[in-house]
Amino acid sequence: MLEIAREGGIEGRSRRYEKRLGDMAGVYRDADAWEAAVAEHGADRLEYWVDDHRYQEGPGALIVGTSTVLPGRMGDEFALTRGHIHEVSDRAELYYCLSGRGVMLMDTVDGQSSAIELTPGKAVDVPGHWVHRSVNIGDEPFVTLFCYAADAGQDYQVISDAGGMKNIVVADGDGWALVPNPDHRGYRVHAGE
């Protein structure tokens, strides 16, 4: 039995994974805003955290977890996770929103793009082969429950090599808007994928 909290966290987790402001170098488009935030709040400020539960090893095993992205903005851009494609890139992942308000930002390496808003009770099935990241567009923690194949792994380089994802999620009045990332230079398809 797993106790899954709406504010994030799993009782009986296998692992907690935390990312702090200092770990987010090069992730946000506005590098000056990131530097100013580090100077103001310190590199240790918590940005997002993940609890996961791995109940089994071997083929077919799942990882179930919660992801909690704290609210905020870096310049115009909303708080987000680093994002990745699965190392075994055909592995899919389900995200179900437990609390807060966010967007699942997704790209394929051949140029398709999608942004799906998540509020409590809504879910998104991220198919295999899609780069994905969570973005918090609200003013409270954005919490999702996720589930994916335990052998999937994460490749982070795909986004940094591309100069970021294709679009960025920015504040627009009371809401959000998707704007093209001028630094994005297209994804390089990795050998063997």
Ligand SMILES: O=P(O)(O)OC[C@H]1O[C@H](O)[C@H](O)[C@@H](O)[C@@H]1O
């Ligand atoms: O892996 P990041 O982009 O840093 O995001 C953090 C987490 O996001 C998702 O929820 C994944 O399922 C986690 O396995 C991952 O570690």
Ligand SMILES: [Fe+2]
């Ligand atoms: Fe993933």
